[in-house]
Amino acid sequence: MENNLLIEEAWKIKNDDDAEWLIEEVNKDLVEKARYKLALENKIKNLQDKLRKVEDEERTAIEKRNSYLIEYFETIDEKFKKKTKTQEKYRLPSGEIVKKYPGPEFKRDIDKLLGWIENNKLNDYVEVKKSPKWSELKKQTKVVNGQVIFSDTGEIVEGVEVIERSPVLEFKEV
Numbered sequence: 408m409e410n411n412l413l414i415e416e417a418w419k420i421k422n423d424d425d426a427e428w429l430i431e432e433v434n435k436d437l438v439e440k441a442r443y444k445l446a447l448e449n450k451i452k453n454l455q456d457k458l459r460k461v462e463d464e465e466r467t468a469i470e471k472r473n474s475y476l477i478e479y480f481e482t483i484d485e486k487f488k489k490k491t492k493t494q495e496k497y498r499l500p501s502g503e504i505v506k507k508y509p510g511p512e513f514k515r516d517i518d519k520l521l522g523w524i525e526n527n528k529l530n531d532y533v534e535v536k537k538s539p540k541w542s543e544l545k546k547q548t549k550v551v552n553g554q555v556i557f558s559d560t561g562e563i564v565e566g567v568e569v570i571e572r573s574p575v576l577e578f579k580e581v
Contacts, residue, residue, distance in 0.1 A: 480504045
């Protein structure tokens with residue numbers, strides 16, 4: 408060897424024994440990874456539990472503070488509050504106490520509402536959505552040279568791109 412470099416041939420599975428050896432070696436590694444993954448998941452769960460506890464404490468502190476502020480807000484003379492249709496405010500050096508009056512929530516029965524709109528001929532308030540029935544159309548097509556063809560006419564279907572995917576090899580243990 409003139410250049411003192413060793414050239415190794417890449418290892419390949421040559422028979423069933425090699426395949427079995429590879430599976431066993433990888434499975435040993437997977438067992439360790441599964442143990443480590445479980446340890447990490449447990450640590451994450453413990454940290455999430457601690458985070459939930461701190462968030463609960465934080466929420467409780469805010470609710471307690473706000474209950475005192477709301478009680479105080481109700482005792483303040485109206486002439487010191489700034490009022491609009493949707494809220495009242497009182498300014499303090501540390502911030503504002505705001506009492507909001509949200510608009511109503513609407514729970515709709517779509518079928519009844521649509522019936523009422525149609526009965527009153529208010530069609531401007533009806534939304535119509537068109538959407539292709541791809542699953543049905545697909546049954547009537549075939550792929551030829553990377554294009555979708557409508558089988559009945561041989562016409563190219565516009566608006567559909569064919570993206571070829573590589574085969575996937577799986578190993579399932581028995």
